[in-house]
Amino acid sequence: MRRQPELKTRKLLAGPYLFWAVSFIIIPLLMIVYYGLTDTDGAFTLMNLAKMAEPENLKALGLALLLSLVSTLFCLILAYPLAMILSEKNVNQTSFIVLIFILPMWMNFLLRTLAWQTLLEKNGVINSILEFFHLPEQSLINTPAAIVLGMVYNFLPFMVLPIYNVLSKIDKDVIYAARDLGANGLQTFTKIILPLSVPGIISGITMVFVPSLTTFVISDLLGGSKILLIGNVIEQEFKQGSNWNVGSGLSLVLMIFIIASMALIVKYDKEGEGTAF
Amino acid sequence: MIKTAAKKVYLALIFLILYAPILTLMVLSFNNTKTRSRWNGFTGKWYVQLFHNEDIMNALYTTLIIALLSALIATLIGTAAALGIQAMKPRIRTLFMGITNIPMLNADIVTGISLMLLFIAFRFTLGFSTILLAHITFNIPYVILSVMPKLRQTSKSTYEAALDLGASPVYAFFKVVLPDIMPGIFSGFLLAFTMSLDDFVITHFTKGPGVDTLSTKIYSEVRKGIKPEMYALSTIMFITVLLLLMLINMSPQNAEIRRTKRIHFGNLQKFSRVFFHRVIPAAIIAVIITGGFVYSSSGTGSSGRQVIVYNWGDYLNPDIIDLFEEETGIHVVYEEYETNEIMYPKVQSGAIAYDAVCPSDYMVQRMIENDLLAEINFDNIPNIKYIDDIYMDLSTEFDEGNKYSVPYLWGTVGILYNKTMVDEPVDSWGILWNEKYKDSILMQDSVRDAFGVALKYLGYSLNSTDLDELEAAKKLLIEQKPLVQAYVVDQVRDKMIGNEAALGVIYSGEALYCQEENPDLEYVIPKEGSNLWIDSWVIPKNARNKENAEAFINFLCRPDIAKMNFEYITYSIPNSAGRALIENDWMRNSTIAFPDISQLENCETFRFLGDENEVIYNELWREVKSS
Numbered sequence: 001m002r003r004q005p006e007l008k009t010r011k012l013l014a015g016p017y018l019f020w021a022v023s024f025i026i027i028p029l030l031m032i033v034y035y036g037l038t039d040t041d042g043a044f045t046l047m048n049l050a051k052m053a054e055p056e057n058l059k060a061l062g063l064a065l066l067l068s069l070v071s072t073l074f075c076l077i078l079a080y081p082l083a084m085i086l087s088e089k090n091v092n093q094t095s096f097i098v099l100i101f102i103l104p105m106w107m108n109f110l111l112r113t114l115a116w117q118t119l120l121e122k123n124g125v126i127n128s129i130l131e132f133f134h135l136p137e138q139s140l141i142n143t144p145a146a147i148v149l150g151m152v153y154n155f156l157p158f159m160v161l162p163i164y165n166v167l168s169k170i171d172k173d174v175i176y177a178a179r180d181l182g183a184n185g186l187q188t189f190t191k192i193i194l195p196l197s198v199p200g201i202i203s204g205i206t207m208v209f210v211p212s213l214t215t216f217v218i219s220d221l222l223g224g225s226k227i228l229l230i231g232n233v234i235e236q237e238f239k240q241g242s243n244w245n246v247g248s249g250l251s252l253v254l255m256i257f258i259i260a261s262m263a264l265i266v267k268y269d270k271e272g273e274g275t276a277f
Numbered sequence: 278m279i280k281t282a283a284k285k286v287y288l289a290l291i292f293l294i295l296y297a298p299i300l301t302l303m304v305l306s307f308n309n310t311k312t313r314s315r316w317n318g319f320t321g322k323w324y325v326q327l328f329h330n331e332d333i334m335n336a337l338y339t340t341l342i343i344a345l346l347s348a349l350i351a352t353l354i355g356t357a358a359a360l361g362i363q364a365m366k367p368r369i370r371t372l373f374m375g376i377t378n379i380p381m382l383n384a385d386i387v388t389g390i391s392l393m394l395l396f397i398a399f400r401f402t403l404g405f406s407t408i409l410l411a412h413i414t415f416n417i418p419y420v421i422l423s424v425m426p427k428l429r430q431t432s433k434s435t436y437e438a439a440l441d442l443g444a445s446p447v448y449a450f451f452k453v454v455l456p457d458i459m460p461g462i463f464s465g466f467l468l469a470f471t472m473s474l475d476d477f478v479i480t481h482f483t484k485g486p487g488v489d490t491l492s493t494k495i496y497s498e499v500r501k502g503i504k505p506e507m508y509a510l511s512t513i514m515f516i517t518v519l520l521l522l523m524l525i526n527m528s529p530q531n532a533e534i535r536r537t538k539r540i541h542f543g544n545l546q547k548f549s550r551v552f553f554h555r556v557i558p559a560a561i562i563a564v565i566i567t568g569g570f571v572y573s574s575s576g577t578g579s580s581g582r583q584v585i586v587y588n589w590g591d592y593l594n595p596d597i598i599d600l601f602e603e604e605t606g607i608h609v610v611y612e613e614y615e616t617n618e619i620m621y622p623k624v625q626s627g628a629i630a631y632d633a634v635c636p637s638d639y640m641v642q643r644m645i646e647n648d649l650l651a652e653i654n655f656d657n658i659p660n661i662k663y664i665d666d667i668y669m670d671l672s673t674e675f676d677e678g679n680k681y682s683v684p685y686l687w688g689t690v691g692i693l694y695n696k697t698m699v700d701e702p703v704d705s706w707g708i709l710w711n712e713k714y715k716d717s718i719l720m721q722d723s724v725r726d727a728f729g730v731a732l733k734y735l736g737y738s739l740n741s742t743d744l745d746e747l748e749a750a751k752k753l754l755i756e757q758k759p760l761v762q763a764y765v766v767d768q769v770r771d772k773m774i775g776n777e778a779a780l781g782v783i784y785s786g787e788a789l790y791c792q793e794e795n796p797d798l799e800y801v802i803p804k805e806g807s808n809l810w811i812d813s814w815v816i817p818k819n820a821r822n823k824e825n826a827e828a829f830i831n832f833l834c835r836p837d838i839a840k841m842n843f844e845y846i847t848y849s850i851p852n853s854a855g856r857a858l859i860e861n862d863w864m865r866n867s868t869i870a871f872p873d874i875s876q877l878e879n880c881e882t883f884r885f886l887g888d889e890n891e892v893i894y895n896e897l898w899r900e901v902k903s904s
Contacts, residue, residue: 224763
């Protein structure tokens with residue numbers, strides 16, 4: 001009897017957030033839709049969306065898709081074994097492990113990425129080491145490979161943490177049961193561990209894919225401004241080209257990929273167990 | 278055995294990758310030179326200079342205050358929201374969680390842009406408050422997502438038992454629910470704080486003039502090389518956090534040790550818990566808040582007289598700002614840009630009312646033609662008499678009648694090359710198309726400069742609007758692209774000094790500085806001709822402090838100030854009285870800094886070619902960049 005009105009008042013606690021979300025999440029997104037679908041005079045147009053079909057923009061989008069897919073794949077390959085090793089460790093160390101991955105963020109993201117310049121340059125640290133061992137010098141900086149490296153480096157924690165969270169929650173008894181019933185290591189992995197970790201994997205994939213797809217900073221710093229990704233095109237539309245309508249239009253097209261990723265999460269990770277943190 | 282060894286190696290490798298850049302930055306913070314690309318002996322001086330660098334300290338405090346406030350507010354709103362959402366029906370709960378996921382999953386760039394559009398549409402002045410609002414927005418989801426799982430774990434029955442025993446809902450909440458979800462709230466807060474600290478993209482779009490977080494400060498420095506103090510600062514921050522975390526992690530060791538410890542150091546244990554969980558956070562917060570007040574009060578100035586200056590990056594001796602503030606009592610809000618093309622839309626949009634801006638020749642003309650500039654009242658600038666007539670005459674090409682602009686610095690564009698790396702004589706732009714120097718060529722990353730090089734090489738005018746000529750220039754640039762190591766603006770300087778490239782297109786003002794640092798470098802103006810440019814001070818029409826701006830410009834025209842500026846940035850001054858004061862003979866007589874203008878027959882000044890042609894240039898440039 002007492003609980004019904006109590007629940008109602010408790011719901012009111014979400015009020016400030018609702019107000020905030022509408023003002024600073026929903027309305028701003030509608031602004032992008034508005035700008036994206038109008039021209040400079042405010043008349044309705046689809047021209048801004050069509051801009052994406054221009055060869056330069058299409059190329060930037062294609063390259064961004066390619067590089068972000070490659071780096072997502074690398075992140076997954078690197079992160080899964082890592083998460084498995086970490087999840088075997090003592091349970092009490094969870095917060096410590098999370099911290100190890102969060103800790104680098106206390107050094108600024110731009111500085112960390114910039115440090116890769118020093119490492120990858122022609123006379124940089126890596127080439128100096130190669131030279132020391134009389135190995136041929138590699139040209140590393142300002143290549144798509146350098147950009148992929150920057151993406152993997154920056155976004156790897158976002159792949160490791162969700163997978164780790166899911167893996168460490170798997171009931172050990174399930175694994176023992178599989179073993180008792182005669183499954184070998186590989187079978188236990190493919191039949192038990194892998195399927196149970198899907199929410200973490202999906203969450204990790206979106207957490208890496210979306211920022212890689214839309215970055216302009218990493219391509220700027222490690223690509224020598226030679227390699228234009230869709231993020232760079234949009235940033236330039238806003239900051240240099242001063243055409244906000246085209247920029248918004250391109251962002252709208254880009255959001256198709258973001259929405260697709262969100263849909264994927266909703267489908268595979270209903271309970272939100274695969275969240276990174 | 279082999280398996281565990283392999284696991285260890287794997288872990289070690291990943292951590293090497295994760296922490297290698299951090300180690301690099303720490304090493305750089307002890308490097309005894311300003312350039313990133315060379316090791317020049319050990320020094321601790323950057324750590325000392327850091328605390329005298331008001332810009333960086335200001336940015337640090339802004340960053341910390343925004344992180345703290347946004348994390349606190351987000352924690353409040355987010356925790357309340359989590360409690361409310363928990364009480365909702367499943368369908369509405371899903372909807373709410375969906376909205377919560379938007380800022381987490383959406384691209385930073387889209388979130389940043391959408392907020393910027395909102396702020397501008399609703400006439401918010403971009404600045405500290407807009408950054409704060411944006412940070413709260415993206416921080417709330419982290420809090421909600423940290424609190425929700427803990428909330429799900431709390432048992433309803435204890436709470437109901439408390440109610441049955443006569444506790445009011447509020448009392449029961451504080452006594453029963455809150456202690457249970459406290460770890461979630463705390464980690465949410467910490468996460469929000471860290472995310473705010475590390476954010477660049479969203480701040481980049483929502484910030485205004487004079488407000489910088491560490492991220493945006495670093496980004497504005499990227500093009501010309503980060504100041505080593507920045508490395509020192511991040512090393513200090515990193516080490517502090519690392520130590521704190523290690524100490525905190527020491528305390529909850531396994532139960533066995535704790536028990537034995539408690540016997541021996543019972544009180545100490547309790548003390549350390551109180552110390553780490555209460556004293557240190559409280560101390561950090563106190564330092565941040567007092568520091569913030571001290572800096573913000575010293576920052577804005579009490580008189581309220583100010584001038585908002587928008588200048589090229591690293592284009593003014595910072596001591597001059599201090600001198601000006603001392604002499605006039607006018608506070609200078611200073612912001613920097615990288616290229617004319619970045620500056621123009623910001624002034625045009627009117628979102629920020631700048632008082633003094635320093636565009637190049639053709640951009641001055643564009644701003645005049647688009648009615649963005651105010652006529653300068655030269656009665657307030659008596660020092661204009663120190664500017665040589667020849668530069669005033671040159672200025673009439675883009676500012677007829679010298680009404681809108683005051684020449685500030687001038688120079689040429691040429692090739693800087695490394696004598697040890699280039700064998701043949703350098704006298705033509707053609708060398709930038711020589712296969713031999715593949716991956717050793719640095720081009721300018723701005724549309725007019727890049728096309729200027731190609732057009733001049735082809736024998737056309739810098740200001741060509743002939744589509745065939747432009748098409749030919751575009752083809753040439755695309756042909757050159759595989760040979761180019763990078764398209765850069767001010768980074769040419771660092772890279773040439775560090776022997777990273779053999780040839781680079783550079784402004785004459787930078788060349789002098791490079792030669793000082795690396796004597797192997799030489800500067801030439803190619804025989805086909807080049808660009809002769811003038812950067813001038815102008816006052817936008819929407820300026821709110823026009824007279825202060827004029828006082829500022831007048832101050833810069835003073836010979837002793839012009840000389841001070843030259844000695845700092847080595848760009849040529851249009852001020853012979855100032856030049857005569859330069860103490861260093863080599864610099865005063867340098868033909869790079871002060872070429873005889875009458876000798877530069879093939880050189881032209883950029884003109885504004887009309888908005889339509891501007892669009893064509895931009896399109897062609899994009900084709901080059903994405904080829």
